[in-house]
Amino acid sequence: MSNGDTNLGRMLATLEVKRRPGSYAYVHFSIRPADTDEAEAIIEEAEGTTLVVPLEIARIRGWPVVLEAAWLTLQVHSSLEAIGLTAAVSGALAAGGIPCNLLAGAFHDHLLVPVAAADRAIAALTSLRSRG
Numbered sequence: 598m599s600n601g602d603t604n605l606g607r608m609l610a611t612l613e614v615k616r617r618p619g620s621y622a623y624v625h626f627s628i629r630p631a632d633t634d635e636a637e638a639i640i641e642e643a644e645g646t647t648l649v650v651p652l653e654i655a656r657i658r659g660w661p662v663v664l665e666a667a668w669l670t671l672q673v674h675s676s677l678e679a680i681g682l683t684a685a686v687s688g689a690l691a692a693g694g695i696p697c698n699l700l701a702g703a704f705h706d707h708l709l710v711p712v713a714a715a716d717r718a719i720a721a722l723t724s725l726r727s728r729g
Contacts, residue, residue, distance in 0.1 A: 601676035613672035667715035
């Protein structure tokens with residue numbers, strides 16, 4: 598497995614953003630549910646378990662939706678040791694008044710933003726290319 602890019606200028610210059618189809622839901626449980634097969638992400642905390650699942654799954658199961666989100670993936674293979682990418686991304690979104698929740702995978706960073714702000718978020722993120 599490649600370690601990914603650590604050069605911030607190169608990552609920003611080539612940054613593409615892809616939106617996953619559909620909407621996603623953050624759902625929280627004080628005790629982790631037995632069936633989490635459909636979860637796209639699972640975060641365990643002292644206060645309980647947060648799942649990110651397709652919105653329709655949360656609705657079908659009657660799970661408590663904390664946030665309805667669009668899932669954006671940064672199409673740059675960033676290293677988990679890269680410095681500055683998260684700050685650049687969160688800064689661009691903050692400047693646009695767009696809330697963001699970030700999940701990092703081994704190959705890409707994933708951002709969950711309110712559905713209504715998805716297009717603005719993509720525009721703010723792709724504007725970072727001019728700074729790269």
